[in-house]
Amino acid sequence: MSVSIGWVLAQPDLGARLRGGAAGVRREIDLVVTTELDSPFRWLSGGELVLTTGMRLPSDGPGRAEYVRGLDRCGVAGIGFGIGLTHDEVPPELIEAADEIGIPLFEVPLATAFAAIVKQVSARIAELRYAAVLRAGRAQPRLTRALIRSGSRAMVRELANSLGATVLVLDPAGTVIDCHPARPGPALLARVRTVLSRGPAGAGVYTDDSGAITHQRIGVGRRQHGDLVVVSETPLGHVDQILLGHANSLLALDFEQPARLHETQHRLNAQALGLLLGAPADPAPAWEQLDHAADAHGRIRVLIADCDSTEAADSARTALSDAVLAAGLPLFLHQDSNRLLLVLPADAAVPAIARPETLGTARKFIRLGLSGPHPVRDLRAAVDSAHLAAAAAERGSPPTDVTTLTLLSIPATRDALTTLAHTLLTPLRDHDRHHHTALIPTVRAFLEANGHWESAAATLGIHRHTLRKRITTAAALLDRNLDNARTRAELLLALLAEPD
Incomplete structure (x- = not known):
């Protein structure tokens, strides 16, 4: 930032008085220099306020006029001439040349030290520069907010x-x-x-x-x-x-943002059109897109949310989406009926994203399961692991990590339990399908509550008498005594192996 000659003239403590070149008082000063050289031009670069007492000023009129012209050719902002030492007043030849050229020439009284002018101009330049930096610092966030x-x-x-x-x-x-x-x-x-x-x-x-x-x-x-x-x-x-x-x-x-969005939209449009026309789908672009969900080592984890109702699924979708975006992660979420599937980087802080309290009151209707780390191309294996973990999870609890499971993680054991589930649970499933009842989730809640009627009823959001009626119906259909510990164990294992 620069200070004008007019500002220097306006400072009363300096006592400067304009003597010539009034047309140039708006010229701006970048630096103040003092010199008594008879030919200082080679050391000037423009924008200087030159202060001199004229100690080596040429003695003849033409030489003095040329001195002023030489300073003007160097781009000097103005001339301050100190009187009372070498000269009692500003030489008239300097005044005449300054008026002719339009370079400001002012008189500096003997009482005013050149150092005082240097200090005041330097301080003013520093003040203006600081104000400019402060103004720019305040303007930058305003520009960003205005654009957003x-x-x-x-x-x-x-x-x-x-x-x-x-x-x-x-x-x-x-x-x-x-x-x-x-x-x-x-x-x-x-x-x-x-x-x-x-x-x-x-x-x-x-x-x-x-x-x-x-x-x-x-x-x-x-x-x-x-x-x-x-x-x-x-x-x-x-x-x-x-x-x-x-x-x-x-x-x-x-x-750039709409350009990238348009490019992505065009690619999606082309792929959708190909699918509708029956063209063979190339999975490569989809895998490339999913790579954005992986961590630095190319690994992912899958989080499954099994929900007991559409309302719980919608609530979970909103809560999990908000949590993922708040964590600064890309959102890869798929909803199939009342089940949500979320793909996350393997190094993501999943417990912070899927906290039960994040799900609100709907958490008592949601079971969360988490797969172990998998390469992106092993998505299907990660999904199967997450399904298994969700099957073993308790409603309203933090995600069950498949890596903590033992019995159900053995393929041969899981196959045997799946067969058991198909055989044992078929009567309950048929009854639920034909009579629009909820015996399967009721039995599971009852077993997970270790047979505590109040806890199971609270989990399901029903009265304990309703719960007793459902359990009585289930026991009759299964032709089993649900007070028997072995029967309960078999039923729970069957439900974990085949949650649907």
Whole structure:
């Protein structure tokens, strides 16, 4: 940030008095230097306020005028001439040359030390730069919020307000698609398009008598979405350039997001069309998509939620989806009737995602089972393991991990128990199917509660008398005494082996 000559003249404690070059008081100072060299030009780079007492000033009028012209050619912002030492007043030749050129020349009284001017200007520049950094720091989150909440147009408006300039977004064809504070007129738009057409550079600054045009290309890699342009009275400072770069990145992300979504949608459309036309389905894209669910080692775990009702399944779907997204993980969830299947990275914190309390009051109608780690291509094995774990789980409890199971994890034992379940549970299943009863879940709840009527009734959400009636009906259909410990054990194993 820079300080103008006019600001220096306005400081009463400095006592500076303008003597010539009034047309240039708006010139901005980047640095204050003191010099008594007769030819300091080679050490100047532009933007300096030169302070001198004229100790080695040329003695002749033309030489003094050339001294002023030389400083102007170097791009000096202004000249401060100290009186009371070498010269009692500012030489008239300097004043005449300053008026002719338009470079500000002011008188510094003997009481004002050059060091005081250096300190005040340096402090003011530091203050302005800090304010600019603070302003940019506050503007960056506002730009992000504006884009997220209201889209690119709101962000462009926020950027224009932060820079105090006109901001334009043009597509690759040069059409204005966003602008603030007002749509550019034909003349300004022609200037902007001329600047953009001057070369393939992705960014640049062009300055003329009408002001400055700063532009940056919006794009990611080789894909270009257009240009972000700022039209201002003066070139943007370094901090404002950083703010502009932040806005450019946000716009690039905003443009890229729908492009990726459209590409994915097109691929899904093509696959759906192929399925409807009876074309053989290529599973490769599906496997590639599922790779996103794996951990860094390419492994997944499957979480199964077996629900007793549609309402419980819907509740579980919402709760588990929210928990997965809150954990920053991709959501791979499939619902088949009252059963949910969730694919997670093998290193995911599953207990935190599937906490029973997360499921709310519906948890007492939900059994959760978790597979062990599997490669992505072993999805079917992971699903079978999760089914097995869910079958062994208790309603309302944390997920049962299949790796903790022993008896049911042995294939030969599981096959024998499946046969037992088919034989033993068929009467109950037939009764439930024909009479729309719920004997199977009732018997399971009763067995899992170790025969405690109050606990089982509370789990099912029914009165204990209703529970007793159902258990009596089940015992009659099975022709078994459910008070017998061996009968209960066989029934529970059969239910675990074949939960459906």
